[in-house]
Amino acid sequence: MESMRKKIYFLLLFFSIFSSLSADEYLAEVKVGYFRPSNNLFRDLFPDGWPNYQIELSYSPFARTCKDWWRGFFGWASVNYLHAAGNTIARIDDCSICIIPAAIGLKYLYPIPCDAQIYAGMGLKYFWLRVDNKDPEIHFKDRARGLGGVFSIGALFHPIRNVFVDLFVDYSLKHFDKRHFSQKENNVIPSDVNISGLTLGIGAGLWF
Amino acid sequence: MNNYNFFFFFCLLMPFRAHAELNWTSFQKTPAESPVSSMQLAVNQNSKALLAWFQPLDQQICTAYYDCVMKKWDATLKIPATTSSITLLAVSYMENQKGGLLWLDVQNNRLYVSHLNQNTWSKPLPLQIPFPVGNVQSIFDSEGNLTVVWTSWNGLEQVIQGVFYSETSHNWTSITDLSPIGFKCETPKITLNSKGKGAIVWQAIITSGLGSATQSFVQMATFDLHAFQWFEPIPFGYDWVNTVLTCPDIVMDDSENIAVAWEAIPPNQEEKRIQYVLFSAKQNEWSYIYEMELGTSRPQWDRNAQNIELLWVNRDGLNMAQCDAENHLMGQVHNLAPSCHKVSHLKIAYDTLGKCNLLWLCEGTLHAIHYNHEWIAPLYFNQKPLQAFDFSQDALGNVVLAVLQEGQMLYAVGDYLLPPTVFEGEKIEVRYPSRKATYANLSWNFANSPNSVAYILRRDGALLTILPAHACQYTDYRCPNGHTKYELSVLNVDKIESFSIKRSL
Numbered sequence A: 001m002e003s004m005r006k007k008i009y010f011l012l013l014f015f016s017i018f019s020s021l022s023a024d025e026y027l028a029e030v031k032v033g034y035f036r037p038s039n040n041l042f043r044d045l046f047p048d049g050w051p052n053y054q055i056e057l058s059y060s061p062f063a064r065t066c067k068d069w070w071r072g073f074f075g076w077a078s079v080n081y082l083h084a085a086g087n088t089i090a091r092i093d094d095c096s097i098c099i100i101p102a103a104i105g106l107k108y109l110y111p112i113p114c115d116a117q118i119y120a121g122m123g124l125k126y127f128w129l130r131v132d133n134k135d136p137e138i139h140f141k142d143r144a145r146g147l148g149g150v151f152s153i154g155a156l157f158h159p160i161r162n163v164f165v166d167l168f169v170d171y172s173l174k175h176f177d178k179r180h181f182s183q184k185e186n187n188v189i190p191s192d193v194n195i196s197g198l199t200l201g202i203g204a205g206l207w208f
Numbered sequence B: 001m002n003n004y005n006f007f008f009f010f011c012l013l014m015p016f017r018a019h020a021e022l023n024w025t026s027f028q029k030t031p032a033e034s035p036v037s038s039m040q041l042a043v044n045q046n047s048k049a050l051l052a053w054f055q056p057l058d059q060q061i062c063t064a065y066y067d068c069v070m071k072k073w074d075a076t077l078k079i080p081a082t083t084s085s086i087t088l089l090a091v092s093y094m095e096n097q098k099g100g101l102l103w104l105d106v107q108n109n110r111l112y113v114s115h116l117n118q119n120t121w122s123k124p125l126p127l128q129i130p131f132p133v134g135n136v137q138s139i140f141d142s143e144g145n146l147t148v149v150w151t152s153w154n155g156l157e158q159v160i161q162g163v164f165y166s167e168t169s170h171n172w173t174s175i176t177d178l179s180p181i182g183f184k185c186e187t188p189k190i191t192l193n194s195k196g197k198g199a200i201v202w203q204a205i206i207t208s209g210l211g212s213a214t215q216s217f218v219q220m221a222t223f224d225l226h227a228f229q230w231f232e233p234i235p236f237g238y239d240w241v242n243t244v245l246t247c248p249d250i251v252m253d254d255s256e257n258i259a260v261a262w263e264a265i266p267p268n269q270e271e272k273r274i275q276y277v278l279f280s281a282k283q284n285e286w287s288y289i290y291e292m293e294l295g296t297s298r299p300q301w302d303r304n305a306q307n308i309e310l311l312w313v314n315r316d317g318l319n320m321a322q323c324d325a326e327n328h329l330m331g332q333v334h335n336l337a338p339s340c341h342k343v344s345h346l347k348i349a350y351d352t353l354g355k356c357n358l359l360w361l362c363e364g365t366l367h368a369i370h371y372n373h374e375w376i377a378p379l380y381f382n383q384k385p386l387q388a389f390d391f392s393q394d395a396l397g398n399v400v401l402a403v404l405q406e407g408q409m410l411y412a413v414g415d416y417l418l419p420p421t422v423f424e425g426e427k428i429e430v431r432y433p434s435r436k437a438t439y440a441n442l443s444w445n446f447a448n449s450p451n452s453v454a455y456i457l458r459r460d461g462a463l464l465t466i467l468p469a470h471a472c473q474y475t476d477y478r479c480p481n482g483h484t485k486y487e488l489s490v491l492n493v494d495k496i497e498s499f500s501i502k503r504s505l
Helices: A002-021 A040-045 B002-013
Strands: A027-036 A048-060 A073-086 A095-112 A118-134 A141-159 A161-171 A188-190 A199-208 B036-045 B049-057 B060-067 B075-079 B086-093 B099-105 B111-119 B124-130 B131-142 B146-153 B158-166 B185-194 B197-207 B214-224 B234-236 B244-252 B256-265 B271-281 B291-293 B295-301 B308-314 B318-325 B329-337 B343-350 B356-362 B365-371 B377-381 B388-392 B399-405 B408-413 B422-430 B437-442 B452-459 B462-468 B473-476 B485-492 B503-505
Touching: A027 A073, A027 A161, A027 B086, A027 B291, A040 B422, A048 A199, A048 B437, A095 A141, A141 B111, A161 B075, B036 B086, B036 B099, B036 B377, B049 B399, B060 B086, B060 B099, B060 B197, B086 B131, B086 B399, B099 B131, B124 B158, B131 B185, B146 B185, B146 B197, B158 B197, B158 B214, B185 B329, B185 B422, B197 B244, B197 B256, B214 B256, B234 B356, B244 B295, B256 B295, B256 B308, B271 B295, B291 B308, B295 B343, B329 B356, B329 B365, B356 B388, B422 B503, B437 B485, B462 B473
Parallel strands: B036 B388, B158 B185, B185 B244
Antiparallel strands: A027 A048, A027 A199, A048 A073, A073 A095, A095 A118, A118 A141, A141 A161, A161 A199, A188 B437, B036 B049, B049 B060, B060 B075, B086 B099, B099 B111, B111 B124, B131 B146, B146 B158, B185 B197, B197 B214, B214 B234, B244 B256, B256 B271, B271 B291, B295 B308, B308 B318, B318 B329, B343 B356, B356 B365, B365 B377, B388 B399, B399 B408, B422 B437, B437 B473, B452 B462, B452 B485, B485 B503
């Protein structure tokens, strides 16, 4: 109990010092979202929604120096992790998909009353895709990677100074052509993979 | 699949195995629509049967195919007849689905032959034969040529006449008197080997001028069905006056070895005995006339690809012995049915594997015995007294049997090795996130064949897998795209594979 109390004191001290140093030019954020693939096949094979874990860093070079409207521009970079396991149609197989996108982009934060901001952004997203089928009869691992895009909107709320809560929606775009996947069995034909989808989520972060 | 391969080799290496018998189905109705007076049956090597019958009420000769694999009858083909006195004499049915049918119009003394091609019977070709005709014997060769012999009255005596039918020219040859002048001839029997060479044997009697003493002979004539040529008759001379030689039978094997047997009834002796004589083609020499013990009767020769066999009845019942005609030897006697003395309508059929089925009527009850490396105890069919029966078997020994019972024609199938009757399947497209695959789900009903140990599944002619006998479904995960043909067959303990049932997906 004593140690817990010490930790809380330490955090309060950290935030008070940190906030006094803050120039509001960095945002560090952890997000978790509900990813709904736009591909019907994926929704048949896997659950309708998958968890989408995300770490995002944003930086505005103008926040410290400018007072103009364009101090709301931020550059951002993020890494996501999506994973789903499911069954193939008409058979009970262990099939899993893992998507790791890394993105960079721009977003603009616009202040609104109640000490909150809304934002909209877009960026380039580089996807790593891995599909594993563990069926003993049709066992394959497909790997692909490629560049896509992302659009996002959201709102930041500040329950306490330098801490924000982010409610966001983003839409990722990526379509892998079947040529990414080699054909080994004559009856197992590669097909296109569309991993585009919408993510609704919530995040929490520090603004310093 | 590796496991199944292991299973397959295990099956092949099994050292102690019971030999498979036949599973007979119960008797069922044939497609005959009204009472039947005459019937003939032939099964080709591909397990398809052609049943021909005559319906006197509507004066129609009908034929229908039976597929032993699918266990179903096809549509009945009908040939109109002009009278109600038709006797079907012979039917043939070949692997290429061609066949032939011979019948006798007793009222008009005409022989008719018709040929089956592409599920259509040709227009019957008649042949007017002298009146009265009796004891008609006929045999088709594998090309559809035909030999027919009969007894006829030439105004002075009863003679043996014969004629050929050529399938190539679709015509009858001229009728030939086969028996020499001066004999009363009866009971001709005919044999034909697979090379188109054959022989006829008959009983010939000379009655002395006073009419009291008779001299009896057995005479034989050979023929070449491919050349449509008869050869001079050979008499088996006998100087036993008043000894009656009757019921002769003959067989010729592919090497042209010949065996002839008959019943000899000496004067003043009630009991008859069988006598037989053998011809070695290699030595070009007839044997002495051998005599069997007293009380032997009803000689009947049969042959398969390897052996000649003699069947006869004695006090012990029905017997069989293998005969080596080339070396003039008779082998060990097998008593097949101890209780059967009044044997009639005996017929034996061999398959290409050396198995055989022997069926006979004994006081109206049909008996059957199966040979597969050893004679298996005979069984009888619990039916009312039968008027007639006919049976034939395919290359594997599956038998189709037709019986006539009070004008009704019934059939039964002796299942030696038949594939399942139902073989179904569907192709399923399975989607993966990055791929799509085609599977084939196959299912079938269990085969009823005795001692079946495995199923063999082929895809587009190539072995796919071997499954144990309790399996009734399989998923082919490597099903190619496009049209795929699956074949399912059964393997039995004798390592014999059945015909296959096919399914295209």
